[in-house]
Amino acid sequence: MMRRPVAFLLAGLCLAAPVAAERIEVRAGDGALASAVADAAAGDEIVLSAGRYVGPLVIETPLRLTGAEGAVIDGAGVDSVITIDAADVTVTGLTVTGSGRSHDTIDAGVKLTKKATRARVIDNDIRGNLVGVDIHGARDALVKGNRIEGLRLARMNDRGNGVYVWNAPGSVVEDNEIRYGRDGIFSNTSRDNTYRGNLFRDLRFAIHYMYTNDSVVEGNVSIGNHLGFAMMYSDRIVARENISINDRDHGVMLNFTNQSDIFANIVTGGTEKCVFVYNAHRNLLAENIFEGCEIGVHFTAGSERNTITGNAFIGNRTQVKYVGSRDVEWSYEGRGNFWSDHVVFDLDGDARADSPYRPNDLMDHILWSQPAAKLLLGTPAVQLVRWSQAQFPATQIGGVVDSHPLTQAPVSDVPAPYETLAQAAPLWAKGGRDDDFDPLASH
Numbered sequence: 001m002m003r004r005p006v007a008f009l010l011a012g013l014c015l016a017a018p019v020a021a022e023r024i025e026v027r028a029g030d031g032a033l034a035s036a037v038a039d040a041a042a043g044d045e046i047v048l049s050a051g052r053y054v055g056p057l058v059i060e061t062p063l064r065l066t067g068a069e070g071a072v073i074d075g076a077g078v079d080s081v082i083t084i085d086a087a088d089v090t091v092t093g094l095t096v097t098g099s100g101r102s103h104d105t106i107d108a109g110v111k112l113t114k115k116a117t118r119a120r121v122i123d124n125d126i127r128g129n130l131v132g133v134d135i136h137g138a139r140d141a142l143v144k145g146n147r148i149e150g151l152r153l154a155r156m157n158d159r160g161n162g163v164y165v166w167n168a169p170g171s172v173v174e175d176n177e178i179r180y181g182r183d184g185i186f187s188n189t190s191r192d193n194t195y196r197g198n199l200f201r202d203l204r205f206a207i208h209y210m211y212t213n214d215s216v217v218e219g220n221v222s223i224g225n226h227l228g229f230a231m232m233y234s235d236r237i238v239a240r241e242n243i244s245i246n247d248r249d250h251g252v253m254l255n256f257t258n259q260s261d262i263f264a265n266i267v268t269g270g271t272e273k274c275v276f277v278y279n280a281h282r283n284l285l286a287e288n289i290f291e292g293c294e295i296g297v298h299f300t301a302g303s304e305r306n307t308i309t310g311n312a313f314i315g316n317r318t319q320v321k322y323v324g325s326r327d328v329e330w331s332y333e334g335r336g337n338f339w340s341d342h343v344v345f346d347l348d349g350d351a352r353a354d355s356p357y358r359p360n361d362l363m364d365h366i367l368w369s370q371p372a373a374k375l376l377l378g379t380p381a382v383q384l385v386r387w388s389q390a391q392f393p394a395t396q397i398g399g400v401v402d403s404h405p406l407t408q409a410p411v412s413d414v415p416a417p418y419e420t421l422a423q424a425a426p427l428w429a430k431g432g433r434d435d436d437f438d439p440l441a442s443h
Contacts, residue, residue: 248272287310
């Protein structure tokens with residue numbers, strides 16, 4: 001009498017056991033991919049053999065889509081090539097190409113909708129699309145190890161972004177190579193994101209922040225773009241250990257960015273301004289190297305309560321451009337910055353110069369506000385004004401003061417692979433200007 005309940009219990013357990021995930025191998029053919037995706041169950045893996053598959057494709061089931069070498073999904077110029085509209089989907093090992101070109105619908109190689117929580121887009125070759133990957137409201141997405149190459153339309157602003165992040169908290173974009181298109185990563189109205197270890201070339205901005213808070217930009221390399229790392233209208237950003245090489249206009253820009261830490265970055269070579277600080281408040285700029293720019297740092301528009309310490313300003317034609325009527329101290333707790341043009345003495349051996357450093361004088365202020373005055377450079381009158389200010393500091397009208405300048409600069413070597421790449425690559429820094437580009441107006 002006791003066996004019957006046990007038998008029923010065992011039968012019930014068998015019926016409740018989950019069905020094992022299947023590996024579904026697909027060969028190229030008309031409708032083969034769409035049919036396989038439609039028939040797949042949650043947890044299945046669809047493996048595409050080499051060949052060309054027709055898109056657009058919409059994935060609405062949690063599954064893994066894997067491509068063997070030579071597997072290509074082509075959207076034929078219509079909509080997004082792959083749209084992920086379910087949680088826990090992985091797309092890996094594919095070549096994805098041929099999206100539409102509508103900016104209104106944000107046509108992309110891979111689009112992640114709001115339902116695509118924890119989506120994984122890994123180790124794909126994504127090229128010839130308007131946008132590479134569109135993370136559109138998907139939380140905790142990962143875009144990693146992809147090679148993303150955008151369109152090369154005549155007007156840069158007509159192109160799409162490599163990765164577009166919109167309202168996608170927790171998303172991570174790392175270890176990708178992104179080239180051409182408009183911006184490498186455009187992050188808009190989001191938070192808690194991480195952009196790490198990416199390589200950007202031949203773009204407008206490498207990373208472009210708009211209204212993105214509490215996020216990390218770490219270990220990225222920008223080579224030959226119009227602008228390296230642009231943090232705009234964003235708060236509490238940590239930008240560390242990034243490298244900007246030969247970016248045309250700015251290496252780093254803080255525009256209405258507040259309470260952020262910018263440290264241990266390197267900006268070098270051919271750049272108009274190593275760093276541009278515009279109406280940005282309560283930020284920390286520390287341990288950065290700004291080298292070989294026309295202007296080391298342009299500091300303007302009432303930026304206040306920023307802490308600037310431990311940086312190295314090396315070989316910039318103008319170390320600082322700042323126009324103001326009061327002194328602004330650029331040292332913290334007795335530690336200033338290194339200035340390559342500051343002739344220093346350190347009699348007490350504390351690695352601090354015995355005299356303060358003022359990067360600008362009255363004539364600099366005149367030349368910035370009245371460019372025509374450059375005709376007077378070298379005249380006795382200009383030399384007399386500069387000599388007088390050097391002898392009588394009380395005649396200074398205000399500006400940056402480093403009361404504790406450092407006597408030694410940190411090592412500024414760029415890792416060899418990136419230095420070689422910068423020398424070999426065709427650089428926007430050397431030409432190809434877009435006349436309609438304005439870093440403060442083009443968002």
